[in-house]
Amino acid sequence: MGKWTRRAFISAGVLTSGVVVFGIAIRPGNRADRVKDLIASDDESVFNVWLKISPDNTVTAIVPHADMGQGVHTTLAMMLAEELDADWDQVAVLEAPAHKEYANYALAKGYAVGDVEFPSWLVDTVDGFFLTVMKAMNMQITGGSTSIPTTGQAGMRVAGAATRAMLLEAAAKAWNVPVEELTAAKSRISHAGSGRSGAYAEFAPAAAELSLPVNPVLKNPDQFTILGTDVLRNDVPTKVDGTAQFGIDARLPGMKYATVKASPVFGATVKSFDANAIRGMPGVRRVADLGDAVAVVADGYWQAKQALDSLPIEFTETEHDAVEQSDIFRQFEADMDAATANGDEITDMAVGDAAAALAEADSVVEAEYRVPYLSHAPMEPMNCTAWLHDGICELWTGTQNPLGFAAEVANVLEMDIKNVRLHNGYLGGGFGRRAFPDYTIQAARIASEVNFPVQLIWSREEDMRHDHYRQASISRFKAALDSTGKPTAWINQYVEKHDPKEAPYIPYGIGNQYIHYAESATHVPWGFWRSVDHSLHAFFTESFIDELAFTAGQDAWRYRHDLLNHSPRFQKVLDTAAELSGWDTALPENFGRGIAIHQSFGSIVAQVVEVEISEGRAIPRRAFCAVDAGYAMHPDGMRAQMESGIIYGLTAALYSDISIRRGAVAQSNFHDYPMLRMDESPEIETAIIDSGEKIGGAGEPGTPAIAPALVNAIFNATGKRIRELPVRLHDLTDEDIESRDIV
Amino acid sequence: MIILTINGKTYQLDVDPGTPLLWVIREQLGLTGTKFGCGIAQCGACTVHLDGTPIRSCVTPAQVADGKFIRTIEGIATPEGTLHAVQQAWIDEQVPQCGYCQSGQVMAAVALLESNATPSDADIDAAMSGNVCRCGTYPRIRRGIKRAAAALGNDDSGETVNG
Ligand code: FES
Ligand code: FES
Numbered sequence: 001m002g003k004w005t006r007r008a009f010i011s012a013g014v015l016t017s018g019v020v021v022f023g024i025a026i027r028p029g030n031r032a033d034r035v036k037d038l039i040a041s042d043d044e045s046v047f048n049v050w051l052k053i054s055p056d057n058t059v060t061a062i063v064p065h066a067d068m069g070q071g072v073h074t075t076l077a078m079m080l081a082e083e084l085d086a087d088w089d090q091v092a093v094l095e096a097p098a099h100k101e102y103a104n105y106a107l108a109k110g111y112a113v114g115d116v117e118f119p120s121w122l123v124d125t126v127d128g129f130f131l132t133v134m135k136a137m138n139m140q141i142t143g144g145s146t147s148i149p150t151t152g153q154a155g156m157r158v159a160g161a162a163t164r165a166m167l168l169e170a171a172a173k174a175w176n177v178p179v180e181e182l183t184a185a186k187s188r189i190s191h192a193g194s195g196r197s198g199a200y201a202e203f204a205p206a207a208a209e210l211s212l213p214v215n216p217v218l219k220n221p222d223q224f225t226i227l228g229t230d231v232l233r234n235d236v237p238t239k240v241d242g243t244a245q246f247g248i249d250a251r252l253p254g255m256k257y258a259t260v261k262a263s264p265v266f267g268a269t270v271k272s273f274d275a276n277a278i279r280g281m282p283g284v285r286r287v288a289d290l291g292d293a294v295a296v297v298a299d300g301y302w303q304a305k306q307a308l309d310s311l312p313i314e315f316t317e318t319e320h321d322a323v324e325q326s327d328i329f330r331q332f333e334a335d336m337d338a339a340t341a342n343g344d345e346i347t348d349m350a351v352g353d354a355a356a357a358l359a360e361a362d363s364v365v366e367a368e369y370r371v372p373y374l375s376h377a378p379m380e381p382m383n384c385t386a387w388l389h390d391g392i393c394e395l396w397t398g399t400q401n402p403l404g405f406a407a408e409v410a411n412v413l414e415m416d417i418k419n420v421r422l423h424n425g426y427l428g429g430g431f432g433r434r435a436f437p438d439y440t441i442q443a444a445r446i447a448s449e450v451n452f453p454v455q456l457i458w459s460r461e462e463d464m465r466h467d468h469y470r471q472a473s474i475s476r477f478k479a480a481l482d483s484t485g486k487p488t489a490w491i492n493q494y495v496e497k498h499d500p501k502e503a504p505y506i507p508y509g510i511g512n513q514y515i516h517y518a519e520s521a522t523h524v525p526w527g528f529w530r531s532v533d534h535s536l537h538a539f540f541t542e543s544f545i546d547e548l549a550f551t552a553g554q555d556a557w558r559y560r561h562d563l564l565n566h567s568p569r570f571q572k573v574l575d576t577a578a579e580l581s582g583w584d585t586a587l588p589e590n591f592g593r594g595i596a597i598h599q600s601f602g603s604i605v606a607q608v609v610e611v612e613i614s615e616g617r618a619i620p621r622r623a624f625c626a627v628d629a630g631y632a633m634h635p636d637g638m639r640a641q642m643e644s645g646i647i648y649g650l651t652a653a654l655y656s657d658i659s660i661r662r663g664a665v666a667q668s669n670f671h672d673y674p675m676l677r678m679d680e681s682p683e684i685e686t687a688i689i690d691s692g693e694k695i696g697g698a699g700e701p702g703t704p705a706i707a708p709a710l711v712n713a714i715f716n717a718t719g720k721r722i723r724e725l726p727v728r729l730h731d732l733t734d735e736d737i738e739s740r741d742i743v
Numbered sequence: 744m745i746i747l748t749i750n751g752k753t754y755q756l757d758v759d760p761g762t763p764l765l766w767v768i769r770e771q772l773g774l775t776g777t778k779f780g781c782g783i784a785q786c787g788a789c790t791v792h793l794d795g796t797p798i799r800s801c802v803t804p805a806q807v808a809d810g811k812f813i814r815t816i817e818g819i820a821t822p823e824g825t826l827h828a829v830q831q832a833w834i835d836e837q838v839p840q841c842g843y844c845q846s847g848q849v850m851a852a853v854a855l856l857e858s859n860a861t862p863s864d865a866d867i868d869a870a871m872s873g874n875v876c877r878c879g880t881y882p883r884i885r886r887g888i889k890r891a892a893a894a895l896g897n898d899d900s901g902e903t904v905n906g
Contacts, residue, residue, distance in 0.1 A: 069842060236834050236837060239842030239845050241830060379841065460783070643880070646879065647878075648878075678868055
């Protein structure tokens with residue numbers, strides 16, 4: 001966020017309906033020139049948070065983030081309501097709309113797709129009257145984990161506190177009393193001296209006239225009455241009765257359905273297809289050539305799918321047609337070796353002199369790990385409904401990046417972005433996948449060939465084979481141990497770096513460290529996957545530190561604890577998880593226990609897994625989790641995100657493997673890309689530590705540490721060290737368990 | 744012509760009898776609570792009840808349901824809108840995250856409790872393992888089922904309900 005000077009100020013006004021709207025702006029410092037063009041009025045501010053107060057005293061928080069199930073709408077509304085001293089029972093939430101009156105394509109593109117390392121905000125109208133904000137585009141990188149630390153802390157809380165101050169000032173004027181004598185609670189203002197009391201709505205119009213910049217004071221956590229409590233999430237009722245509207249639930253008059261088949265090998269294009277082969281099949285309306293894919297439009301999805309399956313399509317040849325997964329790993333190894341041989345290792349971090357420390361070590365430990373490509377596989381397959389009419393393009397979909405999607409569609413259709421209107425529904429899972437607009441562009445292109453609305457639905461097979469994948473990678477380690485078993489040097493080389501930079505860093509006090517990587521591009525498209533690079537590096541580093549503990553003959557928990565003496569915060573998280581798990585208690589036969597700790601997106605998470613080895617399979621029976629995200633705004637939401645992150649991470653660690661065969665993804669659906677299910681889902685216990693440190697994320701930090709905790713538990717149970725995921729590739733039968741004695 | 748009775752309402756439909764019930768429900772009848780997840784009976788998102796039995800509507804041809812009674816997520820609450828005990832338990836336990844799988848989860852749980860008033864953990868595993876939740880709400884689903892079982896008054900059989 002370095003390039004932004006954050007300066008909050010406020011603007012407000014009364015709508016014809018009597019609703020008062022307050023906007024809190026974040027002013028984009030040295031980018032003001034670019035932003036100015038976005039705005040039609042002479043007020044060049046870009047608003048990122050809005051709230052409305054209605055005559056019936058309802059407060060509506062207008063939230064610029066999509067809710068993918070992480071409960072962000074509720075948490076952000078809580079943050080606003082807390083500082084506003086609003087009555088929680090009269091708080092509503094609205095997701096900011098994604099069409100803009102004042103943006104143009106070039107700017108939208110720059111904000112949405114270009115400078116993704118910091119939040120970008122764009123403008124729009126609320127109730128057709130005021131400028132409002134758009135989306136936090138940096139969700140492309142970090143998904144739900146940034147909404148609370150950025151929008152919540154810098155936006156919602158400031159908005160709430162500023163609006164409260166203005167309401168108090170308006171009341172003081174109305175009653176002609178000093179503002180210091182007023183108190184606010186539950187959306188009402190009271191004056192003890194005169195016994196007067198009034199609803200916020202009474203003062204809102206006058207408060208809106210007070211357009212002075214304010215410097216709001218935020219509460220301390222000990223003053224919170226809404227934050228830190230387990231309010232019920234506002235999206236849950238519609239998700240138990242079938243009424244929640246996901247992208248795939250859009251229904252429009254005269255709408256038809258489409259499905260696509262893209263070239264199996266990434267980068268190939270459509271060479272030819274024989275549309276005659278499916279002419280006359282029931283319901284078929286049109287066959288569209290999308291360049292790298294063919295779409296069939298029909299009266300129903302099933303008819304479109306049947307027809308597409310019968311359509312002979314030939315794709316062009318590419319240089320990647322023969323690539324196998326083993327070739328990719330061989331390429332990684334060769335590029336890593338070459339980087340070392342040629343001296344063009346790219347340094348991530350270097351402290352001390354790791355090579356020298358290694359040379360004089362009592363013992364040296366080496367290991368190499370690898371992880372496969374991963375697909376996101378959200379439950380709702382990619383889909384988008386598009387309708388071109390009256391010079392506009394309307395889109396209905398679920399996206400983590402509405403404005404970026406609209407900008408991409410405007411570009412492809414060569415339309416002005418103000419004529420692209422995107423309606424964002426609930427997302428049936430995002431995990432990073434719904435930051436990529438490919439499916440939306442396809443839908444818009446198909447719709448541009450017909451004169452009715454079209455709902456494009458990808459089959460699960462298409463979803464699996466045309467994802468943007470978490471990278472496969474190899475990571476190599478060397479560590480030096482002194483005579484007490486303490487590490488004195490840590491050298492780590494890996495391949496394929498993405499985001500964030502610190503993902504491979506370790507928290508441990510090791511004086512000599514050298515962490516570096518090699519680049520090794522492949523033709524497999526990459527995408528943000530839950531926790532991004534943390535998802536692989538936590539597995540690498542926390543497996544290797546476990547190996548060091550074992551080599552040193554020390555307990556896995558205490559070894560880590562001692563290496564964290566310089567960081568009481570880390571130690572507390574680690575110890576909390578260990579103690580919660582009953583670390584020193586005996587386990588039944590064929591059980592093992594493993595621990596891991598990792599920091600990501602500002603939150604520290606330690607996890608312990610208890611695994612049972614049964615008929616050669618590893619089944620995680622219990623998981624214990626300690627999380628320090630600074631302060632848990634919504635503790636039950638935090639627990640839910642930890643549970644979710646754990647199960648998502650366990651699924652990947654145990655089962656998930658996207659492998660390349662003849663240039664294409666070999667897997668296709670849940671039978672060959674299996675999911676963790678109820679019968680293998682562990683009991684999960686989460687302890688929340690409110691350290692008061694800077695607010696961290698929740699949606700992603702639950703995932704990274706669980707894979708190493710699992711493999712460390714498997715090692716504890718069997719003596720078998722798993723250095724390549726997923727676990728199901730490995731034989732864990734009894735014979736191997738016996739080998740424990742000779743390890 | 745196929746005759747389907749869905750949530751108490753009877754429809755005469757002119758559809759290809761081989762079309763999976765899922766698409767008839769979602770597209771012809773506009774009942775979008777039932778979801779598409781995999782299309783090959785691997786995820787349970789499309790679970791509906793056919794004469795009281797949970798089925799995967801994505802692989803069930805419409806003709807199989809001809810003349811039968813179908814219940815979908817839209818038909819679980821009472822006509823007056825009182826939620827089913829499973830739905831209420833889902834709210835109380837704050838089960839859903841993205842929510843996409845939850846229609847199928849609720850339908851599977853309702854069917855379980857209709858056939859087994861006091862399911863054990865093993866019964867829950869057996870009945871619910873066909874339903875994938877990518878958001879990992881399984882621990883809460885388990886608690887929700889136990890809570891719903893208790894609410895339905897099914898805990899007076901002498902067996903204890905855990906959790
Ligand atoms: S959609 Fe029917 S089981 Fe997955
Ligand atoms: S709640 Fe998202 S898939 Fe189950």
